[in-house]
Amino acid sequence: MARIVMKFGGTSVADLRRIRRAAARVKVEVEAGNDVAVVVSAMAGVTNAMVQLVSDAASLADLREYDVVVSSGEQVTSGLLAVVLQSMGVSARSWMGWQIPVRTDDAHGSARIEAIEVQEMLRRFGEGQVAVVAGFQGIDPQGRITTLGRGGSDTSAVALAAALQADRCDIYTDVDGVYTTDPRIVAKARKLDRITYEEMLEMASQGAKVLQTRSVEMAMKHHVRIQVLSSFEDTPGTLVVDEDEIVEQALVSGIAYSRDEAKITLLRVLDQPGVAAKIFGPLAEAAINVDMIVQNVSAETERTDLTFTVGKSELERAVAVLRARQEELGFVELLSDPNVVKVSVIGVGMRSHAGVAQQMFTALAERGINIQVISTSEIKVSVLIAEEYTELALRGLHTAYGLDAA
Amino acid sequence: MARIVMKFGGTSVADLRRIRRAAARVKVEVEAGNDVAVVVSAMAGVTNAMVQLVSDAASLADLREYDVVVSSGEQVTSGLLAVVLQSMGVSARSWMGWQIPVRTDDAHGSARIEAIEVQEMLRRFGEGQVAVVAGFQGIDPQGRITTLGRGGSDTSAVALAAALQADRCDIYTDVDGVYTTDPRIVAKARKLDRITYEEMLEMASQGAKVLQTRSVEMAMKHHVRIQVLSSFEDTPGTLVVDEDEIVEQALVSGIAYSRDEAKITLLRVLDQPGVAAKIFGPLAEAAINVDMIVQNVSAETERTDLTFTVGKSELERAVAVLRARQEELGFVELLSDPNVVKVSVIGVGMRSHAGVAQQMFTALAERGINIQVISTSEIKVSVLIAEEYTELALRGLHTAYGLDAA
Numbered sequence: 001m002a003r004i005v006m007k008f009g010g011t012s013v014a015d016l017r018r019i020r021r022a023a024a025r026v027k028v029e030v031e032a033g034n035d036v037a038v039v040v041s042a043m044a045g046v047t048n049a050m051v052q053l054v055s056d057a058a059s060l061a062d063l064r065e066y067d068v069v070v071s072s073g074e075q076v077t078s079g080l081l082a083v084v085l086q087s088m089g090v091s092a093r094s095w096m097g098w099q100i101p102v103r104t105d106d107a108h109g110s111a112r113i114e115a116i117e118v119q120e121m122l123r124r125f126g127e128g129q130v131a132v133v134a135g136f137q138g139i140d141p142q143g144r145i146t147t148l149g150r151g152g153s154d155t156s157a158v159a160l161a162a163a164l165q166a167d168r169c170d171i172y173t174d175v176d177g178v179y180t181t182d183p184r185i186v187a188k189a190r191k192l193d194r195i196t197y198e199e200m201l202e203m204a205s206q207g208a209k210v211l212q213t214r215s216v217e218m219a220m221k222h223h224v225r226i227q228v229l230s231s232f233e234d235t236p237g238t239l240v241v242d243e244d245e246i247v248e249q250a251l252v253s254g255i256a257y258s259r260d261e262a263k264i265t266l267l268r269v270l271d272q273p274g275v276a277a278k279i280f281g282p283l284a285e286a287a288i289n290v291d292m293i294v295q296n297v298s299a300e301t302e303r304t305d306l307t308f309t310v311g312k313s314e315l316e317r318a319v320a321v322l323r324a325r326q327e328e329l330g331f332v333e334l335l336s337d338p339n340v341v342k343v344s345v346i347g348v349g350m351r352s353h354a355g356v357a358q359q360m361f362t363a364l365a366e367r368g369i370n371i372q373v374i375s376t377s378e379i380k381v382s383v384l385i386a387e388e389y390t391e392l393a394l395r396g397l398h399t400a401y402g403l404d405a406a
Numbered sequence: 407m408a409r410i411v412m413k414f415g416g417t418s419v420a421d422l423r424r425i426r427r428a429a430a431r432v433k434v435e436v437e438a439g440n441d442v443a444v445v446v447s448a449m450a451g452v453t454n455a456m457v458q459l460v461s462d463a464a465s466l467a468d469l470r471e472y473d474v475v476v477s478s479g480e481q482v483t484s485g486l487l488a489v490v491l492q493s494m495g496v497s498a499r500s501w502m503g504w505q506i507p508v509r510t511d512d513a514h515g516s517a518r519i520e521a522i523e524v525q526e527m528l529r530r531f532g533e534g535q536v537a538v539v540a541g542f543q544g545i546d547p548q549g550r551i552t553t554l555g556r557g558g559s560d561t562s563a564v565a566l567a568a569a570l571q572a573d574r575c576d577i578y579t580d581v582d583g584v585y586t587t588d589p590r591i592v593a594k595a596r597k598l599d600r601i602t603y604e605e606m607l608e609m610a611s612q613g614a615k616v617l618q619t620r621s622v623e624m625a626m627k628h629h630v631r632i633q634v635l636s637s638f639e640d641t642p643g644t645l646v647v648d649e650d651e652i653v654e655q656a657l658v659s660g661i662a663y664s665r666d667e668a669k670i671t672l673l674r675v676l677d678q679p680g681v682a683a684k685i686f687g688p689l690a691e692a693a694i695n696v697d698m699i700v701q702n703v704s705a706e707t708e709r710t711d712l713t714f715t716v717g718k719s720e721l722e723r724a725v726a727v728l729r730a731r732q733e734e735l736g737f738v739e740l741l742s743d744p745n746v747v748k749v750s751v752i753g754v755g756m757r758s759h760a761g762v763a764q765q766m767f768t769a770l771a772e773r774g775i776n777i778q779v780i781s782t783s784e785i786k787v788s789v790l791i792a793e794e795y796t797e798l799a800l801r802g803l804h805t806a807y808g809l810d811a812a
Contacts, residue, residue: 016459016462016463019463050482053422053482053486054485054486054489056422057422057425057486057489057490057493058489058490058492058493059493060493061489061492061493062488062489062492064499065485065486065488065489065492065499065500066485066489067485068481068482068484068485068488068500068502069481069482069485069486069489071481072478072479072481072482073478075474075475075477075478075481076456076459076474076475076478078474079460079471079472079473079474079475080459080460080463080471080475082468082471082474083460083463083464083467083468083471083472083475084463084464086464086467086468086471087463087464087465087466087467093470093471094471094474096474096551098504099549099550143505144505145502
């Protein structure tokens with residue numbers, strides 16, 4: 001007997017037929033003698049429709065009211081799943097964020113969970129009742145509805161699993177696990193049996209949209225064992241666990257990519273102390289995130305070239321901010337390029353092994369792919385390349401690191 | 407300066423364009439210096455879609471979960487209207503039933519409001535903030551969401567007006583007031599300037615679907631002045647008020663009709679003490695409402711004929727219940743007829759004037775319309791006639807009682 005949190009995403013509860021299938025999975029766990037809390041997303045498409053309604057209502061909507069509107073979808077799904085479970089003979093009740101309560105800060109639209117009160121839920125587990133929890137939502141200290149940001153139901157599930165000290169947090173989704181890379185691009189991509197939190201974090205933030213980044217951070221902090229699995233197939237998924245649970249660690253676990261990058265180069269910036277602050281300060285003030293940064297030595301003395309990346313959707317704004325300060329910053333020319341992709345190789349194994357980056361550069365060079373920017377962290381090497389080479393680079397790296405399926 | 411509750415029904419908030427129009431009306435009241443609480447329904451069609459979802463999910467759904475699902479529509483509208491008001495420069499915030507809170511009993515699906523706590527709302531009126539309240543919903547003593555039954559937002563509005571001791575409760579709807587009778591049938595129907603609570607109650611329960619019956623009862627009890635008016639036209643509506651506010655009271659104020667009736671006749675029932683209880687007891691147990699009842703003397707001694715009406719949708723069940731008890735009840739034959747209509751003339755003036763019923767019977771007889779059942783109350787005379795005579799009867803009575811527009 002175990003205590004389990006099961007989370008079903010939007011496509012897994014897209015209609016009543018799928019809600020019934022999800023309920024059948026819940027019933028299996030209940031009949032195995034487990035205590036079960038289920039966290040549900042809104043039915044596929046509903047949250048997008050709500051977001052659209054609010055943005056049509058006003059260009060700059062009060063985020064407290066935004067949260068009122070967009071949190072409604074999870075309320076509907078939780079009630080429906082409770083009804084379906086009951087009709088299958090499984091004792092169940094729905095819980096809204098404010099009923100539990102799921103206490104958050106007041107950062108509406110992307111609130112952080114601070115505490116979840118689970119005493120009553122635990123008591124009802126004792127009576128054999130399944131808790132069906134509306135994901136994505138909580139209440140702030142003033143008692144107003146908050147939401148946790150897109151994909152926030154993953155975080156709801158992990159936070160609930162932590163509060164319940166659950167043995168497992170199963171995330172049912174429309175893919176059957178975490179892959180070495182995107183199987184739509186690399187046919188030889190393999191499903192991973194296990195991946196560490198840190199690797200998953202890099203995979204998620206690099207564009208492998210399986211789990212919300214924040215949910216993985218939280219799982220790592222509270223040692224919540226996540227399983228990512230398909231709600232449509234009966235195959236084992238991928239376990240996301242502590243590093244010490246993985247006996248034989250591959251050097252590289254996966255290769256991620258992100259097309260949501262754009263490159264900006266400032267040519268012949270004045271090479272003086274404080275110039276970087278003058279460039280990145282105004283961007284930060286405009287809420288534009290800068291990701292990779294590289295500074296080249298220029299031929300000219302007292303001048304340097306600076307290249308960095310911003311989100312593709314923020315490129316236009318970033319260029320405007322910089323051009324407005326051209327005189328002050330002293331650059332001679334500004335080049336921008338949205339047609340780039342960031343490719344990252346990820347693996348905790350590289351902590352203890354040198355040569356991973358070199359292997360990447362070699363593999364790309366052999367395929368004639370020019371590297372524009374490089375950045376590295378302890379368990380990751382990322383390069384920026386021209387977008388047209390995405391598939392070639394992914395397939396080449398996948399082979400080079402020995403990740404191809406047999 | 408006044409304190410006003412404004413209620414917008416589903417068709418008045420059916421899309422963003424209409425929500426903006428409603429917001430413009432709210433703004434007018436705010437700029438006139440009034441304290442304003444707005445009660446909103448779900449956008450037209452949403453509640454029906456939710457009801458359908460729940461009934462598709464399970465034939466006998468837990469009403470607590472039904473309430474979770476169907477209350478979501480009002481949540482969305484309240485958030486949207488608050489956003490739109492803010493974008494027009496009007497300070498506003500949304501309130502869910504559980505936030506105010508609107509305390510109800512635990513009769514889920516058709517709960518009754520027991521108390522509304524308005525201190526915080528009043529405080530915010532002092533700061534010039536409009537309260538946008540999700541209608542139709544409350545919480546039960548266990549903190550679970552309740553709903554007030556179809557049309558419940560009217561009751562939310564009147565209860566809030568009572569709690570706030572509001573000067574007026576304006577019900578914006580898709581008709582521009584209460585008419586002497588259905589203008590779709592009688593072209594000469596007139597809009598009433600004023601109508602008493604009691605008359606409105608009879609009009610509502612007789613099928614003039616302008617206001618939820620329960621909201622009128624509550625308005626009468628708490629002396630809430632209701633105004634029914636169109637959200638699409640700038641014309642004065644109908645005031646629903648205490649009898650003493652109406653100086654010149656017409657004998658008959660209006661003529662209502664209901665097609666939701668079916669007739670059952672039991673021929674030659676044993677005429678013994680207790681037989682009525684034996685007939686109507688089983689029907690009550692089956693939750694079948696009986697409306698009009700008439701007992702005729704039969705030619706045969708110790709036998710009587712009994713005729714009564716039930717809701718058209720309950721006719722089949724009622725017949726089954728009675729046939730199963732034919733031997734015990736001793737009736738010889740059971741006749742049923744769904745093709746009937748109940749027509750009622752209504753007016754508080756008939757309390758002090760005789761002859762109103764006679765006038766009705768004469769007017770119908772002159773047009774060759776046979777009366778099947780008659781029932782009367784202090785301010786109403788109802789007759790059951792064949793459905794095919796509906797239009798003829800309504801037009802004839804409208805003329806006979808001098809209600810025709812000039």
